[in-house]
Amino acid sequence: MKKLRIRLVGLNARFTHSCLALFCVRSELERHCPAAAIEIFQGTINDDYHQTLLRLIEGSPDALLFSAAIWNGEPVRRLIGDCLRLLPGLAVVVGGPQAGEVGRSLPPGSITVVRGEIEAVDPDFYVDLLAGRLRPHYAGSFLRLPYKALPFPYRDEDFRSQLQHRHIYYESSRGCPFACSYCLSAAEKGVWHKGLEQVFAEMGEILRHRPQVVRFVDRTFNDNPVRALAIWRFLAAQGGDTLFHFEIAPDRFGEEMFAFLAQVPPGRFQFEIGIQSTNDATLAAIDRRIDPRRAHGLIRRLAAAVNIHLHVDLILGLPYETRETYLRSFAAVFAMGAHYIQMGLLKILPDTPIQRGAEAMGYLHCSEPPYSVLATRWLGRDELAALYWFGECVERFHNNRYFVSLWRYLRAGGEEIAVFFLDLLALCHRHGFFQLAATQELMCRLLCLHLTGRDDEGLVRDLLRYDWLRCGHRFLPPCLALEEGRERPEATRDRLYRTMPMAVAGVYDFGGRNHFFRKAFCLHLSAAAARALGLDGADDGADLCFTARREESLFRLNEVVLL
Template sequence: MKSSSAPFHLVSINCRYSHSCLAQFYVRQELKKHLPHRDVALSQLTINDPYYQTLLRLCQTPARAIFFSVYIWNHEYVRRLINDLSRVLPDTPLVLGGPQASSLTDLPRQCTVVTGEIEAVGGQFYRDLESGLLQPLYRAGKSSLFPSPYVNSDFQQELKNRQLYYEGSRGCPFSCAYCLSSIAKGVRHKPLELIKKELSGLIAAKPMIIKFVDRTFNDNPLRALAIWKFLADNAGEVTCHFEIAPDRFTEEMLDFLPTVRCDQFQFEIGIQSCNRETLQAVNRQMDIERAGENIRRLMALDTIHLHVDLILGLPFETRESFADSFNQVFSLAPHYIQLGLLKVLPGTAMEKKALEFGLVYCAEPPYEILATNWMNSTTMCSLYQFCEVVESFYNNRFFRTLWDYLRLVDEDSFLFFSVLLDICLKQGFFELARTHKLMHRLLFETVGSRPDGELLQELLCYDWLRCGHRSLPGYCNAPAQKEIRDSLRLKLPQSLPGLFDYRSRVEFLKQASFFEMSGRALEKAGLGSQGGLVVFLPEQSQGVMRYCTTKVLDV
């Protein structure tokens, strides 16, 4: 529905409701600058929204032109929308930007593609937009200026209860063959004082999280440290997320981070592979040993959530070398291990070398890898399922004591998860709801036949209760909590310092859960070496992963 007084309608199709689209706000900012007499309307939708309802909503919203930002994750959804919108609204211009806009083909006649950065698109685009004479393609360059596009009302409207994205720099110092950032060389940094001013405005809105989209936040360590210090002093309870190069930490940075409150920062760390031949082939430079040591130091703080990435399907990566990379990353004990498939993105060096590397990949976004010269499709499928098992079982707080034990005894973690994968396949795990109880039962059965199975089952019971469950599942064959409480009512003194006094004794027995553990299991759980009854209290522990506090009762 087009009219001369209708607004420009900027539509973002995000992956989740909690996400927002930074590009949408940049486009609004530029439209307001160049066409200040025109109104701009924003809609934030998701790829999970019912398609037909979304289409009707867009058709019924008056618009002078409709804008979309196209990414690998919303590419198919947007393609459907523009094809159907062109049928219903044949006279309404459809403007497409974003990294995947140029990959859309056979576009309806009213579509316009803008490549590059909206700040550098040039005045002709806005004159054509105003006159209704848009060309099919506009090529924009790079802009030296990219001020934060938000206005105060955004935080109570479009951005309320959503993640907030912020850009302190554009570009990346690396030239990784698989990454779109490698196409545009160099890094452009905002002035530090401007960053502090803009962040002050964002912090005042008290968002749930500020995600820095800088491709390598610590490419300039002194600059990164200055921003961290500013945030530590001013961000209050706001959490800040950064993409970090793990081998670019200085001692000054590592000395500062222990002073930051728990959960103030989150770090996403790209390892991608520990195979040197692979790293060289994708033009990724990294000191693997230094990266590992820095991650260990950060993990020892237990105040910063660490998310470490590996990529499945890179050149020269075999099943064996991928297993070695996984084992090395697992040994670092990060909170989250993301095992992502290689995406062979158009225009990247990886796409140009696809024939040389034998890359077979999906024809449509997100262009996932299917096979390489070093992994056939069967191996790729098996390793993808392995990654799914790690995603389900590892990337939560459910079984941390078990994983710590595997590290302690230097177990082959890749082999452990491979055995677990076999059991998951036999029991139809991927067709079931991946609940805590289902995963706990599968692990309980997996470890039961091992020589140390009884010990590991004790640790699994410990992990279950410290996650807040009030009793153990029946398959654990443990005494009922009521039975234990009845016994403790007779045995416990009227007062036990640090746990209860005579006035709180009854409430203590109601609220706490109990589990008898062997001395060896207690030692592995870090609770001493003398066997005893462990009490699980509702109060939360400190650290990134929060659990019930635990103490060993001397009864």
Template structure:
């Protein structure tokens, strides 16, 4: 028996890579099972699930997110059954040295794309052959490689984000990214991709997360996939495409799809211009990696991007389409200090926001990671870059950002996520930004204040956060009630006169806002206590 297993970051993530291995096992497929858990699961129970079918071979996928618990899991499996063959794959083992604990724990590591190599290794084990400690997989010919779409079961389709791919590799060479090691882009047969997507739709799948690194690279392939979904999108009685849904908040509404694509920001090709405006609000999510707007920094890390064009395209997408946009910036790139990062943030923030209170993009601030195998390591000495030795290998300090400043920016990233990207405080944040010297200054002050107040950036109740936001606004000389009342009502539609869940200091102001007769009673709420 063959068990393929992994620990995902969340249950909602269905592992695409392991399903690629399953799809290409050929005659061994009937002897293989998939076991998925999460990094928060009880590892003893996970080991029990893996051992239940008495496997002869266990294949484990290892990433920066599950490396530590996977090592513990391997020790449990070895203790319970020392006769099985354990094969590791994924980005962590691929770039592991022979002294790495992963290499020491495994019988064999398969480096690279193991679609075909894993099946070959299994056949050798079953035939009694001894595997080498390391196998460097030859990149499979995608034209003759089976697609994994049929490996998703009905429970996956009902409750999880379904990852799919039409291409592999990347045309770009950004040095912080593992895709930079994949020279060129290879594609599956487009006809087979579309046929596989059609089968998933027929089985009820409505959420599709395309993991292609540059979806908008090939206009022909891009157009074909977009048109495929537009043709199948459900419509209402008026012939309008039905709005989409949050893929993780309870399932599809009226059969509408949710599509996720990653795109290069300065390449707005004709199929996108023509077809993206045809999707209903929220039906498409675009992951847009800006990373930095400093062209010197981008050139240094081999990232080729026209900043002005990227900003213009972002504005066009926000203003002319109903797509939900996730826009990424990175902290800690070589040669970019606090002033440089803030300049990029200040330039990007207005392009993400709608001053009229309409649709805004999510501005995601990430921390640079030194992923094993990436060329970023060449800048380590010249820019005095210090990285955490443990996963996810985040930068701790650079020549241009000391440890304290980097932690300050890491806290900023978290508070941007909790406040701006939650869209619970759009009006309050607009007031804060309008009265600050710059957007970055506003968010740095907010992050400093909230971090000092809570001494944490996680597990913060909504009511606590509303109180903290009110006190922050008041400390800036602003009246917190008008924006926070409107923000609360906007993010809690249908709240009416119910008090449950309403922060205590907002109960009366909301009642007055909803009932004009109470508003005219003349009560002064200027100095209301929080």
């Protein structure tokens, strides 16, 4: 009997990503079709299309099984059409969030669409696959299974091939406790958890290979706080340098969790927190049931600990969200101290509650993936477009490590941050910023223009110099040149070299003194800037030396020595 050759296909957004679904499908195929020859193919949506096509049909496989998501639905559809032309009689199966739309866009009967999780699909699917008589549709629901289990999807050889230099995706639970109207998870509420012993064993296997990033794909990792804390404790005890990413609910935290997280080394844990909006009417309309006050307090508290990267989401275009409420939501999130504020457009996804009510709410959205909203009853086309560019301005200026001290200063001073960014956006449009490469120097230049004439202009320019040098630069760009009468960096270094002791504990010893001053960039900061940075005893300003060493900190900035 001929051995069935099956190729599993995933197109990721970028090379560093991996497609967990392919490995889960492989596990089920190995269980139900042990004689089949199974191969995993991972490409990206940015790869050369023709080369990808040739690789998919190479060796004339009997079946291609595609994972279709919102971001890759169109290239998947194109590839399927061309593969069917090149290999008549090829069996093509599509699963994933966009499978139904891909199926509807192709000739009836040309492919098979699988809805739901592969672990719950009717066993007839495998019988039909082996027999070459696949039906047009199969479906299953994992949460409705009487007995639920998720086997470990990875093999040792995967980490030397398919997963090498990629993020590792791992699910310790399936399902979501929320039913947000814009999300595909709204179709089926509920959560199933793997046992902790299984999680510990599987994570132990993954960590043996020392991956750079492990991303937990649990929709709400901490829906059970006790269980979440147990997993965090286990991961922290393993040591290593792996970064762990979690999507968390901001109102499901206890004091024991805070106490533990305070001990986690910087850069080991990263939290993604879906605030979406701070407008009560909007949260009620999308069925986002969180306690905003607890959520805001949590983020402020975690941000103050400066050891966990905080990624907070806002969504532009939700029901009842006006320009004013959206800007208030942004200002509230900025005040919390989040390190990354993602301001994404609402996607009107097929088969979601919000899609079914889109016409009644006056939604205009793109007809093709990713179905981005274009206008709503509360935001006209031009208003929504303006807020989109506002979000792009925040993305480029805020969501990096370039201006950490500036944002901290503005936050502490109660700056009207929405107005600040609106004015900065207008400046960006005048200078054609969004058509240029967003370099740190260009952004510094625009910020200096934006800050001209402020009462605290000198102070904020010094903060920009401080941030610039902490990013590892060994010079000041023209826009940050020192004002007339200020001591030049070379003069500051020479003065310190003449006046500092021959050894300073923890900074340099007698033998390393010359090397320290040769490599350090020295700058005298104003007293106002020194106070804003929290430098003690700096009433006359501060002499700072920026070294070439990186701190063991969240942003891995260069070390600064106060002399």
